[in-house]
Amino acid sequence: MSADERSSSIVRSLGVLTVALMLVLAVVAGAFAFDLVGQPTVVSSESRFAEVGPATTMIRTDVVIANPNPIGLNRGNATVSHTVRMNDVAVAAGTDRGLSLPPGRSTREITTRLNNSKIPRWWVSHVRNGERTQVTVRTQVSGLFGEPTVVPRRETIETDLLAAFNSTETRPVNADVPFRSGPVLYVNRTNASWGTVSETETPIDVTLSVYNPLPVPVPITELGYTIRMNGVRVGNGTTDRMYTLDSGRVTDVGTNATVDATRLDEWWVTHLRRNQSTTVTVDFSLRVDLPVVGNIRLPLDGVGYTTEFETDLLGTKNGSVSSDRSGATAPSRNPTAGPWANPDSSATTNAGSKGRPPDAEAVEATGAASVRRGSVSLSLPG
Numbered sequence: 001m002s003a004d005e006r007s008s009s010i011v012r013s014l015g016v017l018t019v020a021l022m023l024v025l026a027v028v029a030g031a032f033a034f035d036l037v038g039q040p041t042v043v044s045s046e047s048r049f050a051e052v053g054p055a056t057t058m059i060r061t062d063v064v065i066a067n068p069n070p071i072g073l074n075r076g077n078a079t080v081s082h083t084v085r086m087n088d089v090a091v092a093a094g095t096d097r098g099l100s101l102p103p104g105r106s107t108r109e110i111t112t113r114l115n116n117s118k119i120p121r122w123w124v125s126h127v128r129n130g131e132r133t134q135v136t137v138r139t140q141v142s143g144l145f146g147e148p149t150v151v152p153r154r155e156t157i158e159t160d161l162l163a164a165f166n167s168t169e170t171r172p173v174n175a176d177v178p179f180r181s182g183p184v185l186y187v188n189r190t191n192a193s194w195g196t197v198s199e200t201e202t203p204i205d206v207t208l209s210v211y212n213p214l215p216v217p218v219p220i221t222e223l224g225y226t227i228r229m230n231g232v233r234v235g236n237g238t239t240d241r242m243y244t245l246d247s248g249r250v251t252d253v254g255t256n257a258t259v260d261a262t263r264l265d266e267w268w269v270t271h272l273r274r275n276q277s278t279t280v281t282v283d284f285s286l287r288v289d290l291p292v293v294g295n296i297r298l299p300l301d302g303v304g305y306t307t308e309f310e311t312d313l314l315g316t317k318n319g320s321v322s323s324d325r326s327g328a329t330a331p332s333r334n335p336t337a338g339p340w341a342n343p344d345s346s347a348t349t350n351a352g353s354k355g356r357p358p359d360a361e362a363v364e365a366t367g368a369a370s371v372r373r374g375s376v377s378l379s380l381p382g
Helices: 003-033 116-128 261-273
Strands: 041-052 056-067 073-086 089-101 104-115 132-142 149-158 171-173 185-194 201-211 218-229 232-238 243-245 250-260 277-290 294-299 305-310 332-334 360-363 368-373 376-380
Touching: 041 073, 041 104, 041 132, 041 149, 041 261, 056 073, 056 089, 056 132, 056 261, 073 104, 073 116, 089 116, 104 116, 116 132, 116 201, 116 261, 201 218, 218 250, 218 261, 232 261, 243 250, 250 261, 261 277
Parallel strands: none
Antiparallel strands: 041 056, 056 104, 073 089, 073 132, 089 104, 132 149, 171 185, 185 201, 201 250, 218 232, 218 243, 218 277, 232 250, 277 294, 277 305, 305 332, 360 368, 368 376
């Protein structure tokens, strides 16, 4: 056979193969069009957190696909994509290519990487949105002959981190000083609200209503704070404003306790490792000028507070789909309660007005003040 004949034979063979392939594709397409071959469908998609490291969190997703045909299907160009958004922040995305589907139902596991550096942006959006987050998990399977199949899942997460701090409970401030055997100050009220949020900071506007039972004014030179989330220090600082607590009056003392959002990727790791649980603690301290002893630091042990919250961000906490259809887990609020609970909130006065703790008495005859709690009587010499 000559070279020309061999070349012509090869061309004819390729032509036959091409026509045969086109016929096969047409038959397959027609079979799907007339429901002679079943269309594979996505039955469900379930995601869960897997390994968590300092920089990356792994999300594993099980995608269940049903193949109604009696024979297996191989789709090398099929893709499974997975995205996670928390509010408007895209925190994770991934794609897996190629699907081999046996008859019936089969499960395909894909892994998505969540970049922990996205967590500060999400936190800012959470606070700006009134401590509310909508988590959208979207799984899409494409390339299975028909239109892409999308399986969305949405969870709503709500917290109320500042509620525990808003209190009208009267709490004493004690000091180891020679002239006073009882509290040197009282905090009659505490209040907190979110300030103006930036991309790197979420400030908390804190106000303490402080009563001075001493016969002399007490200057406050510093109000300090420390904020921890699961032991990770996410904020600390001091106020740069001076206050004077007038004798026998209540004065509002304020500061901005700022959460450093850039530290929250470190907190995120602890949150997931503790099964999506976080304990928030806020501690305060005062520096004041007292008679005789001068400038001293007063830890406000009864004023700081602790609150806990849990999340179920993917709706599959503890390895199963959450029974709460909203996906939210209500936070528990555990304020650091002292023994000085004040059921009578009406006794707290406004800033700058005359006031005292609900059970404080002024003894004018000797120029001394006395505080009685049960059978205990404490006196301040005039």
